[in-house]
Amino acid sequence: MTNQAAASVNISESSSNLGKSLKLKTKATLLAIAIGVIPVLAVGATAYYFANKSITKQLLELKETQTAExxxxxxxxxxxxxxxIKLMADLNVFTNPNATPEQKAATLESIKSAKGIYDSIAVFDLKGEPIAQTKEGKxxxxxxxRTYIQDALKxxxxxxxxxxxxxxxxxxxxxxxxxxKDKTTGKPVALIRARLPVAALKEAIQNYETEGQQFYLINEADEAFLGAEEELKMQNAASGETTTNTSGYxxxxxxxxxxxxxxIKSVEEVSSIVTTNQINQTKQLLSYAPPSKLEGLQDLNWKAILVRDAELAFATQRQLGLTIAVGxxxxTLLVGAIATYLVNQATKPLIEVVAGVKKIGGGDLDTRLAVTSQDELxxxxxxxxxxxxxxxxxxxEQKVLAEQQRQEKEKLEIAIxxxxxxxxxxxxxxLTVRANLDSMELSTVADLFNAIITSLQDxxxxxxxxxSQVGLSLKQNEEEIRLLAEQAIAETKEAQETLRSVQQMSQSIQAVAENAGQAEKITDDTYNTIVxxxxxxxxxxxxxxELRTTVGETAKKMKRLGESSLKISQVVSFIEEIALKTNVLSINASVEAGRAGEYGQGFTIVAEQVGALAEQSAAATKEIANIVSAIQAETQEVNRAMESGTTQVVETTRLVESTKxxxxxxxxxxxxxxxxxxxISQSTVSQASTSQTITNLMQKIAELSATTSQSSTKVAxxxxxTAQVAQKLESTVAQFKVAESV
Amino acid sequence: MSSPASRIQANLTELFEANIAPGNAYIKFQLNSEITALLSMAQVQKSLIAKAEQITPLPSMPRSVIGMINSGDRVFCVFDLAKLLGLSSELTNSQQYQIIVLQTVNEPSIFIGLAISQLQGIIRFTRDKVQSSVDDVHPSLSSCLAGVLPEADNVIPILELERLLKLFATISPN
Structure with missing residues (x-):
């Protein structure tokens, strides 16, 4: 019950937001403080706002007025x-052309000392040359x-x-x-100028420079030529010059x-602004007056600025703000204290109730809450x-029931x-033990147990x-299986060797196929060559x-030549005989002529000449005979050669025929x-493929036998x-103790 | 120039020029195939060509005696001159013989036939061309030599009939 309550509280707490998680007391206190403080704050802020506005307006008006002044x-x-200067220009001593420069100088000196603010007064002729000047200075x-001389002339x-x-x-x-100017003609006769140090101007307006307040004068070129000395000095110091020697201005x-x-310059009227001075980096209230026009004075276009440190200017507002804040x-503190006290008083009985309920939730059921009032609490x-x-x-009640249960449980435990x-x-x-059937609670269990033990014994x-049978048969089988495994391993080895030889064979067949292909090619070439x-x-x-025919014809011709030469030789021998007879006749004629004596002398000559002729003829025929016989001999040789040639040709023809x-x-x-x-090439190619197939088959066989070997090893x-397991089983079974009778 | 036909042509022109060379006539012939010889025409009666059957061989006579011949109403003996001079002869068993017929000057004058290998004709030269040197002549000829006629490259022996006749004396029946 208490736990459930606590859980519900937890759920409500965890599901609540921040507002709900706060204690009731705190919530009430905060509410009370808020009711007390918020109106006060609103009133204070409004008051400050309006007061501040009014004061600022007054301040600005004051400052603007001062600036205009x-x-x-x-x-x-x-x-x-x-x-x-106008007065000085009208003096007779300067217009009078008879006045000496000394008189003029004396006059100038007296004016200077009378006025006291000029540091130099001088008179020049129209060409700019000095006529007279005060003593001091160069x-x-x-x-x-000079610009101002030119302007005056203009x-x-x-x-x-x-x-x-x-x-x-x-x-x-x-x-x-x-x-x-000349008094009568009004034409310029000379020039006069007076020098006024800016310091003199500053002295005249010195009283505007107070604690926390500073004035500035700005010329027509928007340059500040008069103002906080230290600021201008700082600018000068940057250029490495001092203020006394202002040539470095x-x-x-x-x-x-x-x-x-x-x-605000563009507004062209007196106005104010809060700004930051860029030189000393302080926040300042700045009032600005535009150039003012004054009757009888040329437009100098000078602007005046009056600045006041914002801290000083707005001191009143700050004090006002502080006072309101403190109030x-x-x-707030007072309201808070009162609220806390009231809330404490109101929530005290509730807190006490909560503490009591907490105690009951914690299990202290003897706790009783005090009833002090008749209200809802x-x-x-x-x-x-x-x-x-x-x-x-x-x-x-629950306690009594638990005691009964415990006693029954103890009884059961003892029986068990x-x-x-x-x-x-x-x-x-x-397995010989038997359970006692005495126990009331467990007799069924014991009976069952005994039945189980009996069957277990069986x-x-x-x-x-x-x-024991398994062990025996395993022992017998183990040896056989071991042998089987060894055989399988041996088979695998053999298969692998066979595979190697088959691969070699396949390679050699491949080589043979290549060689056969080459041989085929070579044979083809040979065939072509033979063709x-x-x-x-x-x-x-x-x-x-053809040669044979030619030789035959040649032989015939040679034969004819031989025949012809034979005929020639016959003719030659005939001629030879004639020549011989002629010779004999000539000799005889010569002899007969010689016998005729003186008368036969002419005949002798003829006879001798004829003889000579005959002799010559004989010689000629002899030469012819020689030639013919030479021809005949050569012809015969040619014939012989021809014959042998013909024989050779015949032989050659026969040989060529047989060669063909x-x-x-x-x-x-x-x-x-x-x-x-x-x-052969085709066969070797088919053999190569066949041997490749065989190789593949052998490879598969080798793989199979390897697998077989592994399997048989695994079987072994x-x-x-299994044998070990059987042995273990046997020893385990041996632990069972059984009745001798069974 | 050297061809036979051209030489014949040259001789034909000479034939009809009726000039006779100075000197004595000699008959020129070949003893055998190697040796050419000369004989004075003074003793030559005639020359003839006789067939072998016209000559009657004489039995029991040396080989240099061919036989007896009847010619021009005269019978005379034919000798193989080469054999007679102890040289090799080409006339043995020939079909016909060329014979120079000579008549001896001394009484009783007789006819002699000398068979030679080849008749070559008649040449004439003066005696002053004849030299007596016998150095270049075959030694068998030296006994019946009258002199030699120098030719272009060798010498032609000139035989003398009287010295030949002396050789006949040596002939005797076998």
Missing amino acids: LQDKVSRFMKEKLGD KLGNHLS VNGAILSQPTISKTQGTFSIYAASTI QAVLSEQIFPDLKS LGIT GELNTNINLMTKQIQGSLE FTLLEEVSDATDGD IAIEAKQST SSTQNMDSTVKSIL QSLGLVLEKSQEVNQLMES QSIGE
């Missing part, structure tokens, strides 16, 4: 100086080039210059210059100091006490223990017998036959060889393991 004062000061040079009257650096003295000054633009000035703080406390009492009663005691030997394998006996040889042989035979026949045979044979080679191992 400053501007006015400066203008008046400058107008006075313009009046001074001797002046030609001044015609207007033919009095002018004021912008603040500038004196070229002669090097001081920061304002010049008042004017033409000196450097123009400082007003916007360099106050960048926000630009925004608010005190009010009192009723709540009474009901809580009632509830606690009821819970206490039900708890005691006894039974276990009786049958404990069975766990060690003794099983154990059977198991013993079986295991061409046969053709050559045919043409050779033809040539030889042989070639034909060779051709046939080579054709056959070619066919054979082709078939398994058998060994």
